[in-house]
Amino acid sequence: MAHRAEQSTVTDINKKQIIDGMPHIEVIKAINEAVSSQDFEPQVASRVLAYLEQAETSEFPNRDREQQLSLILNALPSLGMDELPNIDDL
Amino acid sequence: MIIELIGWKSKGLRAPDIEVKLERSDSSVACVTLIQMPNGTGKTTTLNCLRAAMDGSAESWDAEKVKSFGNTDTPPEFGSFIATLRINHSKRIVIEMTFHFVEGVVTYRTTAGSKIEDNYCPPPEVRRYLDPRFSELLFFDGELANDLISGEKETNAGHVIDTFYGLYHLADLKRKALDSFQDHVRQAGPAKGAAQSARLIGRIDRFRSKLAELEEQTATSVEQKKRLEEESRRIDSAIETHLLQSTQFQEAEQIARDRKELAKTRVEKAFHEIDKIFPNPLILHPFLTKSLGELADNLDKLKLPEFTSRAFFDELINEPDCVCDRPMNEAARAAVKRKADLILGDSINGFLNSLKRTVRTCTDYSGNTEFAKAVQELVSADDDLSQSQSALDDIRAQAAAAGDEEISRQRRKLEEIKGRLEIIDAFLEEATRPTRTGDDEQCKCVDFFKKRVKAMDVELARLSGTLDRKHRTDCLISVIDDAYNRSHLVLKGEVISRANEQLAQILKYNPVEIEDIGRCVKLRNRGGASMGQNLSVGYVFLAGLLHGGGNQFPLVVDSPVGALDDIARRNLGQLLPKLVKQMVAFVIPSERQWFADPLAESSGGDVLFLTHLRINEHTKDIIQRLGGRAACTSESGIVLEGKEPFFALGEDVNE
Amino acid sequence: MAFKLHTEARDWFKKISGSEPLNTLFDLYHICLTLGLASKRFESEGDSMDEFMDDFTIRYRPFQSLMIGGMIAAVLARKGISVSDRCSVAQEIGRMVSGDTTRGDLTADGFRELNGYALGGFNYLRENFDAPPQHAVWFLSRYSQLLSETGAPPKI
Numbered sequence: 001m002a003h004r005a006e007q008s009t010v011t012d013i014n015k016k017q018i019i020d021g022m023p024h025i026e027v028i029k030a031i032n033e034a035v036s037s038q039d040f041e042p043q044v045a046s047r048v049l050a051y052l053e054q055a056e057t058s059e060f061p062n063r064d065r066e067q068q069l070s071l072i073l074n075a076l077p078s079l080g081m082d083e084l085p086n087i088d089d090l
Numbered sequence: 091m092i093i094e095l096i097g098w099k100s101k102g103l104r105a106p107d108i109e110v111k112l113e114r115s116d117s118s119v120a121c122v123t124l125i126q127m128p129n130g131t132g133k134t135t136t137l138n139c140l141r142a143a144m145d146g147s148a149e150s151w152d153a154e155k156v157k158s159f160g161n162t163d164t165p166p167e168f169g170s171f172i173a174t175l176r177i178n179h180s181k182r183i184v185i186e187m188t189f190h191f192v193e194g195v196v197t198y199r200t201t202a203g204s205k206i207e208d209n210y211c212p213p214p215e216v217r218r219y220l221d222p223r224f225s226e227l228l229f230f231d232g233e234l235a236n237d238l239i240s241g242e243k244e245t246n247a248g249h250v251i252d253t254f255y256g257l258y259h260l261a262d263l264k265r266k267a268l269d270s271f272q273d274h275v276r277q278a279g280p281a282k283g284a285a286q287s288a289r290l291i292g293r294i295d296r297f298r299s300k301l302a303e304l305e306e307q308t309a310t311s312v313e314q315k316k317r318l319e320e321e322s323r324r325i326d327s328a329i330e331t332h333l334l335q336s337t338q339f340q341e342a343e344q345i346a347r348d349r350k351e352l353a354k355t356r357v358e359k360a361f362h363e364i365d366k367i368f369p370n371p372l373i374l375h376p377f378l379t380k381s382l383g384e385l386a387d388n389l390d391k392l393k394l395p396e397f398t399s400r401a402f403f404d405e406l407i408n409e410p411d412c413v414c415d416r417p418m419n420e421a422a423r424a425a426v427k428r429k430a431d432l433i434l435g436d437s438i439n440g441f442l443n444s445l446k447r448t449v450r451t452c453t454d455y456s457g458n459t460e461f462a463k464a465v466q467e468l469v470s471a472d473d474d475l476s477q478s479q480s481a482l483d484d485i486r487a488q489a490a491a492a493g494d495e496e497i498s499r500q501r502r503k504l505e506e507i508k509g510r511l512e513i514i515d516a517f518l519e520e521a522t523r524p525t526r527t528g529d530d531e532q533c534k535c536v537d538f539f540k541k542r543v544k545a546m547d548v549e550l551a552r553l554s555g556t557l558d559r560k561h562r563t564d565c566l567i568s569v570i571d572d573a574y575n576r577s578h579l580v581l582k583g584e585v586i587s588r589a590n591e592q593l594a595q596i597l598k599y600n601p602v603e604i605e606d607i608g609r610c611v612k613l614r615n616r617g618g619a620s621m622g623q624n625l626s627v628g629y630v631f632l633a634g635l636l637h638g639g640g641n642q643f644p645l646v647v648d649s650p651v652g653a654l655d656d657i658a659r660r661n662l663g664q665l666l667p668k669l670v671k672q673m674v675a676f677v678i679p680s681e682r683q684w685f686a687d688p689l690a691e692s693s694g695g696d697v698l699f700l701t702h703l704r705i706n707e708h709t710k711d712i713i714q715r716l717g718g719r720a721a722c723t724s725e726s727g728i729v730l731e732g733k734e735p736f737f738a739l740g741e742d743v744n745e
Numbered sequence: 746m747a748f749k750l751h752t753e754a755r756d757w758f759k760k761i762s763g764s765e766p767l768n769t770l771f772d773l774y775h776i777c778l779t780l781g782l783a784s785k786r787f788e789s790e791g792d793s794m795d796e797f798m799d800d801f802t803i804r805y806r807p808f809q810s811l812m813i814g815g816m817i818a819a820v821l822a823r824k825g826i827s828v829s830d831r832c833s834v835a836q837e838i839g840r841m842v843s844g845d846t847t848r849g850d851l852t853a854d855g856f857r858e859l860n861g862y863a864l865g866g867f868n869y870l871r872e873n874f875d876a877p878p879q880h881a882v883w884f885l886s887r888y889s890q891l892l893s894e895t896g897a898p899p900k901i
Contacts, residue, residue, distance in 0.1 A: 024255050026577045034572035044569065048263070055259045056218055069263075069270055072566060079561035357882075364885065365765035368772070369805050371812050374779045375892055381818045382811060392831045394838070441844040445810040452811070465889040472882040524756055 023052045043075040093219060094119050094176045094672055095644040098140060102169030103159050103189065105132025105139075106704045106727020112674065113176075120698035121667050122689055123674045126682070126736055127702045131727075133676050135159060137229065137648055143173035143185045145225040146198065146210035153194025160191045167192055177216055185210070219643065223253045227632060231648040235628025239611050247611045247631070248578070254635050255581050257574060264570045271563045275554045287553045294546045300531070301539040308521045308536060311514050313609055318514070322507050329486060329500050339489050346481040353475035360468035367464060372455040379455040386449040394442060403429060582607050589634040593627065596665055602627060622658025625651075626665055633669035644672040649681060656684040663688030667696070679739050686736070699736035702729045712739070746853045748774055749794040749860045751867050761881040771802045774863050775812075776888065781866030782815050783895040787823060788865045790857060800849045813850060816859050817841065 028049060035045040051068045054060040096119065099109040112119050127133040139159070142148040148156075160169060169189035176182055184201040198210035205213075212220050219225075227250060238247045252258050275291070333343040367373045372382075406412065407423050416422065490498040517534065525538035551560035586604050593602060602623060605614035611631050636643045650666070650673075651659045663685040666673060677685075690697045701716065703709050704727050713728060718735030720728055730736075750773060755762075758773050767773060774797075781787070801809045817838060826833045841855035851859065873891055878884035 023259070024577070024581070026580045027255070027257065027260070027573065030573040030577035030580070031569070033576060034569045037572065038565070038569065040565065040569065044566075048566075048569065048573075051263055052256075052259050055262065056214075056256065065266060066270065069266060073267075073559070073562045076562040076565045079558045361765045361881075365768075368766040369775065370808055371775075371779055371782075371815060372808075374775075375783050375815075377783070378811070378815050382814045385814055385818045385821075388828045388834075392828070392834055394831070394835060438839060438842050438844040441810065441813075441842050441850050442838070445814045448810050449814065462889050462893065465885050468882055469886050524752075526753075 023049060023056065027052070040077065041075050044072060047072045047075055091216070091219060092178045092642040093216060093644065094179075094642070095140075095646070095674060096174040096176050096182070098136070098143070098174065099172045100132075100136065100139060100170070102161065102166045103132070103135055103139070103171065104161055105135040106702075107724040108702065108727040108729050109722045110700065110702070110729055111721065112698065114698075119672050121671065121673070121693045121696040123672075123698040123700065124686060124689070124736065125674065125676050125700045125702060126679060126739060127676055128678055128739070131702055131704050133648070133678075137646065137676065139171040139187065140173055140646060141225055141229045142196070143171055143187055144175070144220045144228070145222040146212075146220070147222050148187055148196035149198065149210060151196060156189060156194045156196055157191055159189055165191060175216075177213075181213075183212060183216070185212070218256060223258060227253060227636065228643055229646045229648075235632060236624045237610075238628045238631060239613065239624040246609050247607045248582075248609060250632070250635065251578065251582055251585060251607060255577070257578060257581075260570050260574045260577075264567055267563050267566050267570075271556070271559060274559055275550060275556055278554045278556050287550065290546060290550050290553065294543060294550060297531070297539055297543050297546065301536065301543055304521055304534060304536050304539060308518065309609065311518055311521070315511060315514050315518070318507050318511050322504060322511075325500050325504050325507070329497060329504075332494075332496055332500075333485065333489060336489070336494070338492065339485055342485050343482070346478060346485055350475065350478035350482060353471060353478045356471035357468065357475050360464065360471045364461070364464045364468060367460055370455075372452065373458060373460050376455045376458040379452070379458075382445075382449045382452075386446045389442060389446060403427075585631070585635055589627075589631050592630050592634055592669070596630065596668055597623075597626060604631065607631075622654050622661060625654065625658070625662060629662070629666065629669055637669070637671060642671045644674060645670055647673065647675045649677065650675045651677075651681055651685045659684040660688045664692040667693035682737065690733070698731070699733045700729055700731055701735045701739055702727065746851070746856050747796040747799040748849075748856065749790060749796050749863075750774055750777070751864055752793045752795050754867055755795075757867075757871065757877045760877065760879045761884050764881070766885075767881070769802065769804075770797045771805060775805065777866035777870065778812065778859065778863040779866065780869055780888070780891060780895070781862035781864070782819050783892055784866065784869050785819065785823070785895075786865030786869050787819070787858070787861045788868060790860055790864060794860065794864070809850065813842065813855070813859070816855075816862060819862065820858055 031048050031052075032042075032045045035042065035048075047068065051065070051072065054064065054068065094112075096113045097109065097111040101107045110125070112123055114120070127136070142151075160166065167190075169191065171187045171189070172184060174182060174184050181203055182201075186199040186201075188197045188199070190197065197208075200207045200209065200211040202211075202213045238250065249258075252261070272291075275287075330343065330347065333339045336343075372379050403426055407418070407426050409418055412418055412422060412426075418426075486497055486501055490501055520534045521536050523535055523537070525535050525541055529535055529538040547560065548557075551557045586607060590603050593604070600623070603614040604611055604627065606612045611627060613627065632645070636645070651662055654662065666689060686697075686699075700721065701718070703713060705713070705723075705725065713730070716730060716735035716738050718730040718732040721731040722729040748771070750770060751757075754773055754777070755770070758767060761767055762773060767776065801812075805812070820841065821828070821834065821837060824837070826837060828834065841852055841858055842850055843852045843855065844850055849856070869891070870888075874884075874887065878887075
């Protein structure tokens with residue numbers, strides 16, 4: 001499941017849509033724009049879309065959701081060590 | 091995606107055992123099917139079963155609920171309900187529900203084409219449309235369409251869009267990310283301070299819950315305020331119209347109103363005059379003229395700005411020899427630098443020259459009273475406005491005292507609205523202000539709770555050593571929120587545009603336009619539409635959504651016109667066939683009048699009339715008298731097809 | 746280096762801002778600054794200040810030099826700098842004025858001085874109003890009164 005989700009690029013999703021028109025093309029566009037506006041890796045968008053695509057089918061048990069969520073989070077930038085907030089500022 | 095409801099069959103339930111076929115011999119389904127079911131025929135049971143068959147929700151019913159569907163007179167061990175759908179004019183899906191009354195459970199079997207599954211398992215391509223969140227839009231009573239416009243109940247029009255376009259998956263992903271992070275924090279075990287973490291988690295949950303409640307309340311209050319203000323303006327206008335029609339107060343009302351308009355214009359003009367002179371500090375504070383004049387004079391006396399360019403000294407420092415031919419040694423350089431430091435740079439000199447020029451060429455404002463006079467004029471105009479408003483209020487009070495019931499009623503309404511607005515304003519003032527020292531958990535300041543939740547989240551992440559995970563989760567949430575806002579805006583625009591195109595055609599004699607979709611569907615320039623108009627717009631909105639982009643879904647409506655008067659019923663009857671491709675409406679005999687005939691006419695006769703009755707001692711004679719073709723009959727129930735029995739059934743039929 | 750207003754200013758003026766003549770934050774700044782200069786009230790910036798712009802807006806550019814000139818006069822008077830002390834006067838002006846027209850002609854010190862008078866003016870307003878103003882007409886009337894009560898500006 002993880003491997004299959006990993007391979008779901010945006011282009012693949014556009015081509016192979018399991019569900020006709022879902023996620024909606026505007027949702028796909030919005031996710032791509034939201035990711036690129038924050039300078040995140042394009043992988044983030046494709047992994048989020050893969051999650052949504054799976055959610056549409058309802059054959060998406062919780063274990064697989066956790067796995068796909070991990071993939072999404074891994075693609076996002078980490079908190080650099082020098083960015084750790086000063087505890088005194090909290 | 092085209093989904094059609096082909097029919098259903100029930101057996102062993104509270105409702106009579108019958109089969110209803112909506113598919114005609116040529117495989118088509120009628121644009122509108124009217125099913126007349128007098129009270130007690132099992133309408134509620136049928137509707138609930140239809141919905142549960144489509145969305146699979148019966149799997150989670152408790153035993154008591156399941157048993158309530160059984161026939162109480164002769165409770166059987168099993169009951170069944172079978173719904174048949176057709177997808178894209180070809181593929182059939184049959185969803186069978188078996189009620190196990192003894193165990194109190196419902197099991198499903200799903201047949202899609204040649205594939206049979208012993209559970210609720212619609213094919214992937216239709217699953218989303220049969221999801222409970224979506225089926226809510228397909229199964230509703232006439233109240234839903236009205237609620238979408240009035241916004242008075244829980245129905246949220248914006249969420250309807252989210253449901254249709256699947257945007258709720260974004261919210262689900264966000265919820266999943268947050269829950270997963272919370273689980274991660276709990277499982278990570280605190281790096282230090284277990285008790286501290288536990289207390290903090292409890293506190294965060296409490297604050298988050300309060301924040302959500304306040305945000306919801308704020309959104310509702312803002313909408314309520316807008317509606318009340320519109321209503322207030324509408325009433326004010328109605329009072330004016332009424333008074334202008336009254337011979338006794340017409341003249342006084344007109345005079346007072348004209349005076350108020352003049353005063354308003356005078357106030358606006360006064361504000362504008364102040365705005366024109368406001369930026370000039372010399373007009374605001376005339377004494378400044380003298381001060382600046384003195385500054386300019388002193389700058390002249392001090393010979394500032396320099397005639398000498400600072401650049402000259404800066405360059406000289408780097409020369410081997412001074413202008414007097416003496417060599418530039420360290421001491422000489424230090425002396426020149428000291429001198430250079432006392433000389434202002436060219437750009438500063440430029441500023442000082444500009445300042446002196448401006449001061450010299452400026453009008454002498456000392457003693458100027460322009461600002462004070464402009465403010466006096468504003469105060470006077472404002473007083474005039476207040477007095478003219480008081481005069482208007484007096485006329486209304488007089489009219490009310492003279493026994494004008496209409497005015498009294500309207501004034502009472504206005505007072506009530508004013509009272510409600512004051513409460514809402516007080517809440518909004520508290521909710522929308524920035525947080526300040528002294529705020530605590532009892533306050534209603536949204537900003538306070540937002541900031542505290544954020545701070546506590548970070549603290550918790552620090553305690554549990556999950557700061558990085560928190561950061562990534564926050565990034566994901568910002569992407570989701572951004573994507574939701576972008577897509578919701580675009581899709582909402584499309585829905586509004588489509589609905590307005592349809593409204594322009596359908597309601598051309600009484601035009602109404604959708605302005606925005608928030609919690610409810612907001613109509614442009616409408617203080618308050620009638621229930622009939624609201625219902626029409628609500629149906630147009632829903633139908634536009636469900637039938638946009640080549641889609642088609644069956645609308646199953648309970649009491650489509652229940653609370654409407656005759657004219658509104660007629661209008662809706664004419665409207666509905668233009669909006670829908672398949673609608674199945676459950677009506678009782680008293681709902682036929684004014685509605686069914688225009689409906690039939692507007693659909694070009696493409697209406698299926700069905701009358702469903704329970705068979706008992708009381709109804710046997712009635713059934714014989716009705717005539718018509720028996721589409722289905724059993725020991726406990728009958729379905730008659732045709733217009734004749736449909737209209738012949740008396741309104742006094744009841745179980 | 747920027748214009749700054751007290752963090753509570755936006756909220757304090759909430760009911761009367763957003764329309765003529767107090768449309769923008771700079772309008773609020775101007776009203777506070779003018780009163781601060783008129784009342785000779787300077788206060789050092791603390792932590793409770795919000796930056797909002799780093800240059801004069803188009804509406805105020807024609808009067809930029811007058812506002813800075815007013816500040817220079819006020820600072821010289823406040824520091825008791827003699828007008829015949831060319832060196833000190835030049836030094837003080839050089840400290841506050843940069844002549845960089847993209848940054849309001851002001852140095853960091855210049856912004857601090859101007860902001861200090863705006864802060865002083867805002868606090869002066871708060872002391873002379875029982876509560877945040879609810880009605881623009883009433884506010885302008887009281888403001889006009891306060892300005893006339895402060896009398897002549899400092900003599901330099």
